[in-house]
Amino acid sequence: MASQLLYLYTTLLSPALPLRHTFFGRHLSSRPLMRRLARLFDPYRTLTFDEYEGGGRMARRSSAYEEIKAYLSVTCAASDAQHLRAEGATGRDGATDKLVLSMLDGEEISDELAGVGGATVWWRARSEAPPRSDGGGASGQEKRQLTIRYHGCYHGLVNDAYLPRIRQQGRELIVKRRQRKLFTNIRSVYTGSPWSHVAFEQPKTFATLAMDPARKKEIVDDLYTFKNGKEYYARVGKPWKRGYLLYGPPGTGKSTMIAAMANYLDYDIYDIELTTVRSNTELRKLLIETTRKSVIVIEDIDCSIDLTGERMKKKKKQAGDGNGGASTSATVDEDSSSSSSSTTSWMTLSGLLNVTDGLWSCCGEERIIVFTTNFVEKLDRALIRKGRMDRHIEMGYCGFEAFRSLAKMYHDVDAHRLFDDIGELLREVEMTTADVAEHLTPKSSEDNPDTCLEALVKALQEAAKEKANGGSEMNMQDGGQDDIDEQ
Ligand SMILES: Nc1ncnc2c1ncn2[C@@H]1O[C@H](COP(=O)(O)OP(=O)(O)OP(=O)(O)O)[C@@H](O)[C@H]1O
Numbered sequence: 308m309a310s311q312l313l314y315l316y317t318t319l320l321s322p323a324l325p326l327r328h329t330f331f332g333r334h335l336s337s338r339p340l341m342r343r344l345a346r347l348f349d350p351y352r353t354l355t356f357d358e359y360e361g362g363g364r365m366a367r368r369s370s371a372y373e374e375i376k377a378y379l380s381v382t383c384a385a386s387d388a389q390h391l392r393a394e395g396a397t398g399r400d401g402a403t404d405k406l407v408l409s410m411l412d413g414e415e416i417s418d419e420l421a422g423v424g425g426a427t428v429w430w431r432a433r434s435e436a437p438p439r440s441d442g443g444g445a446s447g448q449e450k451r452q453l454t455i456r457y458h459g460c461y462h463g464l465v466n467d468a469y470l471p472r473i474r475q476q477g478r479e480l481i482v483k484r485r486q487r488k489l490f491t492n493i494r495s496v497y498t499g500s501p502w503s504h505v506a507f508e509q510p511k512t513f514a515t516l517a518m519d520p521a522r523k524k525e526i527v528d529d530l531y532t533f534k535n536g537k538e539y540y541a542r543v544g545k546p547w548k549r550g551y552l553l554y555g556p557p558g559t560g561k562s563t564m565i566a567a568m569a570n571y572l573d574y575d576i577y578d579i580e581l582t583t584v585r586s587n588t589e590l591r592k593l594l595i596e597t598t599r600k601s602v603i604v605i606e607d608i609d610c611s612i613d614l615t616g617e618r619m620k621k622k623k624k625q626a627g628d629g630n631g632g633a634s635t636s637a638t639v640d641e642d643s644s645s646s647s648s649s650t651t652s653w654m655t656l657s658g659l660l661n662v663t664d665g666l667w668s669c670c671g672e673e674r675i676i677v678f679t680t681n682f683v684e685k686l687d688r689a690l691i692r693k694g695r696m697d698r699h700i701e702m703g704y705c706g707f708e709a710f711r712s713l714a715k716m717y718h719d720v721d722a723h724r725l726f727d728d729i730g731e732l733l734r735e736v737e738m739t740t741a742d743v744a745e746h747l748t749p750k751s752s753e754d755n756p757d758t759c760l761e762a763l764v765k766a767l768q769e770a771a772k773e774k775a776n777g778g779s780e781m782n783m784q785d786g787g788q789d790d791i792d793e794q
Pocket residue numbers: 515516517518555556557558559560561562563564681702709740741742744
């Protein structure tokens with residue numbers, strides 16, 4: 308009866324009679340009074356967490372949503388909810404029999420407010436189909452939400468204690484369960500996300516990366532400082548990101564180094580195939596969708612974009628993408644000798660720099676970006692200047708120290724009668740670490756350290772002979788990389 312009267316007042320009388328009420332001599336407008344009255348009859352409040360934050364093309368996954376979802380997966384398991392969704396998951400130990408539970412649409416589960424005997428909150432999941440005219444991507448996907456309902460008198464407790472606590476627990480669960488992923492920019496047919504992923508199970512680590520131990524230690528120290536640099540980056544007001552440029556001939560361990568970095572940091576890898584990215588907007592969208600604790604990789608950067616930026620004449624031009632001037636024209640280099648001449652580059656250098664620079668300033672947290680190239684001398688200085696690529700790492704031909712670590716790894720050999728010869732030959736000829744590793748790999752059950760090292764000596768001697776005859780100059784073409792300093 309009371310609620311019917313209230314309904315009558317709010318729908319019929321209230322708009323027609325702008326009543327003012329007096330309470331202890333103070334005038335109260337009808338609206339706050341109505342709210343108070345309404346609370347008498349429905350004292351519950353709700354808070355909704357959307358899966359995506361921000362609007363339109365700038366939408367990105369909400370960390371609050373993810374953390375609460377992770378927390379509720381445990382609550383779900385212990386609840387009496389009838390309809391749950393189960394997703395297969397791989398644990399950090401590699402076990403593939405794990406399940407992660409979540410609520411199906413419309414399902415509700417309850418949770419206790421710790422410290423307030425018997426006080427309960429209720430969580431409900433719902434999702435909305437995207438509007439038909441939506442343009443795809445995050446905005447074109449189903450919109451998922453989690454809503455909490457609680458008694459209004461617990462508002463402070465829920466906001467100041469309960470939600471921060473469960474978000475913290477959710478974060479810990481995410482880290483604990485996290486199976487690292489290797490993402491590639493192929494749109495997922497299942498989720499509509501611009502990224503598809505597979506489990507990242509690369510066994511490459513710094514222990515298995517053959518290079519001079521002193522240089523390796525420098526890189527590991529640099530990564531360690533970055534990983535633990537949250538306060539430093541906040542204090543100096545820089546985005547918490549670091550750029551690495553890995554350069555050197557094919558087969559010298561650039562991709563191996565990236566895997567080792569991701570394993571060391573315990574980060575995901577986002578591998579961007581830039582030649583399939585058609586505009587700045589698309590690149591921005593891809594980068595926005597990357598998560599914290601990730602290594603963003605653009606391999607063979609010299610083959611992926613028009614490195615000459617705006618300076619070259621463009622054969623073709625397409626209309627801009629409405630980003631305020633950053634060029635997205637499809638370009639084909641006129642200079643056919645350019646490394647990118649064989650590739651139609653959709654991104655220009657200035658486009659790439661505009662997007663990445665702009666993005667780091669708003670969401671650059673805990674990200675490493677790595678560019679690799681075989682031809683460092685062809686890279687535009689703008690691309691690799693400090694602040695963009697903080698550290699330039701040359702992955703050169705196999706030196707004696709790198710060989711020694713391979714011999715230890717492959718045959719557990721620290722010293723051998725052939726080591727001196729090999730050291731001398733490696734100073735003379737340029738052989739990639741991949742080739743040295745291949746010679747050290749046993750090919751049959753009869754192969755042992757002696758036969759493998761002898762095979763390596765033979766291959767090195769042949770290469771030395773060829774070099775002396777001026778026959779194989781192939782490798783030498785890429786040697787002039789000293790103009791970029793190690794930093
Ligand atoms: N420094 C290294 N330490 C250990 N293994 C290496 C090293 N360099 C190369 N290898 C071996 O050679 C293979 C090829 O190396 P990798 O793919 O890392 O070379 P790359 O420099 O990325 O070449 P590209 O320029 O062609 O991409 C690897 O699978 C690895 O087994």
